[in-house]
Amino acid sequence: MSKENYKIFLKGYGLKATPGRIRLLKYLADSKKPNSIKDIGKAIGTRTMDQVTIYRTLETFKTLGFVRRVDFHKDYAYYELAGKDHHHIFCENCGRIEDFEGCGSDKLIKTALRQSKQFASINDHSIELFGVCRSCARSLK
Ligand SMILES: [Zn+2]
Numbered sequence: 001m002s003k004e005n006y007k008i009f010l011k012g013y014g015l016k017a018t019p020g021r022i023r024l025l026k027y028l029a030d031s032k033k034p035n036s037i038k039d040i041g042k043a044i045g046t047r048t049m050d051q052v053t054i055y056r057t058l059e060t061f062k063t064l065g066f067v068r069r070v071d072f073h074k075d076y077a078y079y080e081l082a083g084k085d086h087h088h089i090f091c092e093n094c095g096r097i098e099d100f101e102g103c104g105s106d107k108l109i110k111t112a113l114r115q116s117k118q119f120a121s122i123n124d125h126s127i128e129l130f131g132v133c134r135s136c137a138r139s140l141k
C-alpha cells in the first residue's frame, strides 16, 4: 500500500491520518508477523510517537478491528494486522514465531456453546501454541 492508500484507509475508519498512525500501520503491514510492543516502539521511534501513544493507537486499531493483539504469555503484548483466521506457534526459548491455519475452531465453538449455560454466541477466539523450535532443540541437546 502507498502512503496515500494508508491515508484513505485510516480516514475510512474515521481516523485522522497522522504521520505516526501511517508509520505504525505500514510497519505492521510490512512485518507480516506479530511484533512485541517493545519492538514496535524501537522501530517507530520515540520522536514520532511516544510509547504510550503507540500503545493507545494500537488499542484503537484493535477496537476498530484491523489489528489483533496476540498473547504469548509475556509481560508485554504483541500486535499484528488482522487477516484471515490463523494462529501462531511460539518458541519459548528464542521467541521465534510461525503461523498455522486450520485451528478447528468451528467444532470447538459448537462444543463450548453446547456445554455453556450462560453464553448465546462466541464471536472471537485466540489460540496460540507454545513449544521449542528446531534450531533451539538442536542447541539445547
Ligand atoms: Zn527457538
Ligand SMILES: [Zn+2]
Pocket: 085, 086, 087, 102, 103, 104, 105, 125, 127
Ligand atoms: Zn482459528
